[in-house]
Amino acid sequence: MSNTESGDSPPSFEDPFRGDDVEQRIYGTILQTREPTTASDIATRVECDPKTARKYLGWFTDLGIVTRYDGHPTTYERNDAYFEWRRINQLAAEHSVDTLQKRVRELTERIDEYEETYDATTPAAVDAVAAGEKHGDRTIDDIYSDFGDWTTAREERKRYERARQQRASTETEQASG
Structure with a gap:
């Protein structure tokens, strides 16, 4: 171990799964994969036998983690x-209907502000470019930053609303059951 590494430090970016077992390395690799990849390619990345990679990939497929x-x-x-499903379930389990609804309202207000600002x-x-010219005090980077935040707020609102509906449904079922 080098002087810059300690047992408590995070792994380097070059080898983020160092020290994990094969299952965790395969899982971590598939999380980073954005296009269909062969079991052999994954096995090469995680330094395991392709049969082992196929075994775990089959298991992850059965769980729905992998297609x-x-x-x-x-x-x-x-x-x-x-x-996405997992995140919604987590939100529904961790927050009350009121908390989820409050977050939906906050996100809706933020989205409404962007819609008003950009008239879209x-x-x-x-x-x-036209928005940058219209809002002369804003740089193009500011405009694109707004677009990213606006897009994120829209996606997050969908998740929170689905979690709110799920939580409300669960509470209704529990109250009537």
Whole structure:
């Protein structure tokens, strides 16, 4: 171990899964994969046997974490819908209906402000250069930063609203059951 590394320090960016078992390294690798990838490629990245990679990828497929694409060769890809579902369940479990509704209102207010500022319903409907000229005190970087925040607020509002509906449904079922 070098002088700059200690047992308590995070792993380097070059080897973020150093010290993890094979399952964790495969999981971490699939989380970073944005396109269908073969089990052999994943095995190479995590330094394990391709049979071992296929075993864990099959298990992750059964859990819904990974999508398997049959073909020659078979490929695997992170299932973003699973992580979205998981995040919504987590929000519903950790927050009350009132807390979730409050967050939906806050996000709606932020979105409304952006819609009013840019006279559009989505960031995609705004010409950034024209908006920069209209709002002369704002740089193009400020405009794009707003677009990123606006997009994030819209996505987050959907998650919180789905979590609110889920939590409200669960509470209604529990009250009537």
